Amino acid sequence: MPKCTIDGKEVEFKAGENLVTVAKRVGAEIPVFCYHPGLSVVAQCRMCYVEVEKMPKLQTACSTLAAEGMVVKTQSEAVKKGRAGTMEFLLLNHPLDCPICDKAGECDLQDNSFGHGSEFMRHSEERRTYVDVDMGPVIQKNMNRCIHCTRCIRFGEEVAGIHEMVAIKRGNNIDITTIDGKQLKTEYAGNYSDICPTGSLTLKDFRFKKRAWMLKKTATICEGCSKGCNMEVQQEGNVVYRCVPRENLEINKYWMCDEGRFNYHYVQDPSRIVSPMKRSGDSWLVSPWEELLVNFRTDSAGTGVMLLIGTDLTLEEMKAIQETAKALSPRAAILSFGTPGVESTTQDGPRDQILKMKSKTSNLKGAEMLGIQPLLGAAKSDVVLVFRGGRAELPRIEAKKAYGVGVFLEKERNHFHAILPGLSFLEKEGTVVNHQGKEQSLKRALLPRGKSKAIGEILMLALHQRNGEVTA
Amino acid sequence: MLAIRKPGFLNRLYLIEIIRGLWITMKNFLFHKKVTLQFPEQRRDYSGRYRGQHYIKAVNGVENCTACMLCPTVCPAECIHIVAGERDDKEKYPVKFEIDSLRCCFCGMCEEACPKDAIKLSNIYEMSQQNRTVYEKDFLMEQRGNK
Numbered sequence: 001m002p003k004c005t006i007d008g009k010e011v012e013f014k015a016g017e018n019l020v021t022v023a024k025r026v027g028a029e030i031p032v033f034c035y036h037p038g039l040s041v042v043a044q045c046r047m048c049y050v051e052v053e054k055m056p057k058l059q060t061a062c063s064t065l066a067a068e069g070m071v072v073k074t075q076s077e078a079v080k081k082g083r084a085g086t087m088e089f090l091l092l093n094h095p096l097d098c099p100i101c102d103k104a105g106e107c108d109l110q111d112n113s114f115g116h117g118s119e120f121m122r123h124s125e126e127r128r129t130y131v132d133v134d135m136g137p138v139i140q141k142n143m144n145r146c147i148h149c150t151r152c153i154r155f156g157e158e159v160a161g162i163h164e165m166v167a168i169k170r171g172n173n174i175d176i177t178t179i180d181g182k183q184l185k186t187e188y189a190g191n192y193s194d195i196c197p198t199g200s201l202t203l204k205d206f207r208f209k210k211r212a213w214m215l216k217k218t219a220t221i222c223e224g225c226s227k228g229c230n231m232e233v234q235q236e237g238n239v240v241y242r243c244v245p246r247e248n249l250e251i252n253k254y255w256m257c258d259e260g261r262f263n264y265h266y267v268q269d270p271s272r273i274v275s276p277m278k279r280s281g282d283s284w285l286v287s288p289w290e291e292l293l294v295n296f297r298t299d300s301a302g303t304g305v306m307l308l309i310g311t312d313l314t315l316e317e318m319k320a321i322q323e324t325a326k327a328l329s330p331r332a333a334i335l336s337f338g339t340p341g342v343e344s345t346t347q348d349g350p351r352d353q354i355l356k357m358k359s360k361t362s363n364l365k366g367a368e369m370l371g372i373q374p375l376l377g378a379a380k381s382d383v384v385l386v387f388r389g390g391r392a393e394l395p396r397i398e399a400k401k402a403y404g405v406g407v408f409l410e411k412e413r414n415h416f417h418a419i420l421p422g423l424s425f426l427e428k429e430g431t432v433v434n435h436q437g438k439e440q441s442l443k444r445a446l447l448p449r450g451k452s453k454a455i456g457e458i459l460m461l462a463l464h465q466r467n468g469e470v471t472a
Numbered sequence: 473m474l475a476i477r478k479p480g481f482l483n484r485l486y487l488i489e490i491i492r493g494l495w496i497t498m499k500n501f502l503f504h505k506k507v508t509l510q511f512p513e514q515r516r517d518y519s520g521r522y523r524g525q526h527y528i529k530a531v532n533g534v535e536n537c538t539a540c541m542l543c544p545t546v547c548p549a550e551c552i553h554i555v556a557g558e559r560d561d562k563e564k565y566p567v568k569f570e571i572d573s574l575r576c577c578f579c580g581m582c583e584e585a586c587p588k589d590a591i592k593l594s595n596i597y598e599m600s601q602q603n604r605t606v607y608e609k610d611f612l613m614e615q616r617g618n619k
Contacts (some may be wrong), residue, residue: 099540099587100564208556208564211541 004070016388019050019061019072022076028074031083031112033090033197034149035062038254039158045090045149047112049082050074058082073214080116081149087117090147093127093172095197097145103199105212107310109147117347128172136183139192139201146176152192159255160186176200184237188354192243204240205262215241217389218445221432223391223425224260226348226359228434231256233264233426233445239424240264242444251434251452257355266390267424267446271367271410274450280420286305290355292418293462296385299401300329300462304382306399309372310392310406311338311361318363318370321387325460332385335375338392343374348435361392361450362425366433386416387455390424405458421452428454485542518595523580525596526571528612529589535613536590539566543582543591551575552582569609592617 001012006019009026018041019028033045043063050061052443054070058078073079091113098104130143153165153176164184178184184192192201215234222229222243231243242265245256266272275286278295278324299305307325309318325332336362342348345368348359367374378396379386383403386394390407397415404413406422413419426445433439448454453461481489509516518524529536539556550598558566581592599605 099542100538104540208539208558211545213545214541 002066002070003066003454004066004072006072007074007205008244012015013066013351017066019059019064019066022066022312023050023061023072023074030061030074031108031116032062033108033112033147036151036153036154036195036254039151039154042150044153045147046086047083047090047116049086050078051076051079053380066325071195079425083112083116084118087113088122088426091117091121092123093144093149094129095144097142097150097199099141101144101145101199102202102207103196103212109275110199115426133177133182134298135178135180135201136185136189138189138204139151139184140204141177141201141208141220142202143175143177145198147198148174149177149320150176151195152201153177155191155195156186159354160188162186165192169406178307181297187258187352187356188255190258191245191255192225209235217396218443219246220426220443221362221440222256222260223261223362223389223432223442224360225351225355225357226345226362226364226435227251227355227357228362228432228438228440229260229355230440231260238449239268240445244436251436251438252355255355259356263391264426266407266409267426268449269409272449273408273413273419274421274452275301276418276420276451277413279413279416284413287418287455289420289461290465292420293465294467295418296403296420297328297404297462300332300385302329302383303331305332305385306328306379306381307332308379308384308388308395309336309367310332310373310386310388311336311359311364311367311384312389312391312425313406313455314389314428314432315361315363315366315370315439317387317389317428317429318367318372320456320459322370323371328463329385333381334372335379336372337379337386337395338364338367340393343376344368345435348446353466359435361389363432365435365437366431369433387422388423398448405455407452420458421450422458423452427452518597519529520595522595522597523578523583524614525573525594525599526576526582526607526608527592527594527614527616528569529592530613530615535565535609536563536588537566537569537586538562538564538590539569539586540587542585542587546581546585548579548581549575549577559570566605566609569612571607571612573601573605573607 005027006023007028011026013022017272023030030048032048034042041063043060049058051073052059055361072256132141132143132361137447156184157163162177166179193203194200211335214236218233220233222231230246230248232246233240236240243261247254254266274291277284277294278287309321339359345365352356375395378398380398383401384397384399385403388406403418404416405420407424425442427448429444430442431439523559539554541554544552551572553570554562554566555568580593583593
């Protein structure tokens with residue numbers, strides 16, 4: 001492999017790698033604004049200056065490919081002066097909005113200004129201001145904060161496949177906006193906020209909810225579809241405030257769709273059922289676990305029982321249901337449900353050309369691996385036990401007795417006679433298999449709400465109780 | 473043998489000692505500056521740096537606070553709770569601003585962290601209450617104190 005020298009350290013590289021990537025390997029972090037590994041290179045912001053021997057001027061590291069024998073300095077005096085100059089230009093028009101800006105704390109401009117800029121400012125002229133266009137329900141725009149890195153424009157063109165953001169006018173009057181001031185149409189709009197190096201494009205959903213440094217982060221997997229995008233859940237005090245994508249070049253690269261990003265809302269919906277309940281007439285009564293577990297046990301032991309497993313459950317939960325069913329209701333038919341029309345992986349496929357898959361549940365492949373046959377049409381049986389993680393679409397249930405185990409909202413409980421509340425994908429650990437067959441782990445980000453219990457625990461309690469008392 | 477000295481007649485009167493003692497009392501009473509003061513009517517002037525009851529500084533009736541959450545971040549007692557919101561005349565403002573005064577340790581870090589000079593500790597020191605007190609935003613918005 002060819003070698004070059006960065007800050008006196010020799011480093012190997014593959015042909016075609018640029019200096020930002022190569023320098024990272026020797027621990028030299030080069031500040032960037034416009035460069036993003038998932039987008040094309042434009043070298044507009046001029047922040048990533050490095051000094052290359054035998055080249056007369058400073059070079060932008062993002063657009064300079066590493067070459068055999070190249071000697072690069074990333075910390076020389078000329079480089080520092082160049083970066084400080086760039087920082088000063090970028091901050092000419094940037095308002096001191098940090099106290100009210102949602103990006104503060106995770107802002108590239110803040111970090112690089114702190115690391116490479118000057119603490120004083122030399123100009124005293126008025127800053128330019130803009131009237132902001134409405135960008136639709138996902139993104140809040142604040143053009144005053146923009147540094148024209150054009151990451152958003154390139155993201156739309158190259159990743160989201162829709163050219164909806166443009167730069168109009170030139171020079172100091174440049175305006176990054178949507179074409180004709182229309183609202184954003186893409187279903188991947190949340191990414192605009194992630195890639196924006198300043199607080200120019202922020203999420204409306206997250207607006208003023210929390211500051212970035214207060215959030216506790218957990219790396220987990222999105223359960224929105226069978227793609228299995230890697231994401232990070234950011235919560236504080238058992239309340240999720242947002243989800244952001246994590247880098248995984250084999251699955252979702254750096255991106256995530258809005259459906260998956262805002263999917264977490266149902267977890268903390270006030271209408272989510274978090275206490276065991278049973279129907280009495282038209283109303284619902286909160287009942288003790290013991291009573292419902294006795295009923296659950298007796299009803300599941302009879303004939304004509306159908307077990308429905310949502311394909312949004314983890315492999316562990318599915319296996320636990322399969323295994324306990326042998327003792328709990330040996331004659332039951334075990335079927336899976338998830339997305340109507342996408343009952344097997346052969347029917348699954350990409351919904352668009354970016355990330356979304358047709359199956360709206362995360363573990364369709366896993367259910368097939370465990371040999372669970374899909375349910376076709378309505379669920380007709382004497383007793384139907386539905387196990388669901390919260391995302392799988394409920395089938396039509398025609399039964400004398402129906403139990404729901406898992407996550408249900410109040411509007412969904414009319415199908416059932418009793419609800420045993422379970423854990424959502426943010427409250428449990430487990431394995432899901434995405435459409436490529438990759439096994440990925442869910443990590444617990446939240447504590448369970450209310451009296452909900454894990455499905456495995458519910459099954460064990462039902463199996464080992466005698467008249468409500470747990471014996472084993 | 474221990475000789476017991478009998479005091480003389482003048483000493484037995486104690487008159488000189490009484491006059492001497494009275495003189496000291498009268499000297500302090502008449503000619504010295506008083507150390508105590510009549511509290512509810514008279515108040516002591518504290519230094520401008522005294523850290524007493526909190527208030528939120530307002531200019532023309534609009535609070536300086538932009539709900540940047542730096543004070544709850546820096547607060548070692550975690551006694552400040554802010555909920556941010558948006559209104560027409562101000563992009564970000566505190567919808568709720570509460571200080572749990574019993575938790576507060578009056579360290580003044582909130583005042584130091586504030587980028588907008590909004591939260592201040594005044595020189596008001598009479599804060600005794602009969603129940604647990606949480607200072608609400610309306611209470612804090614009243615301009616009290618000396619700053």
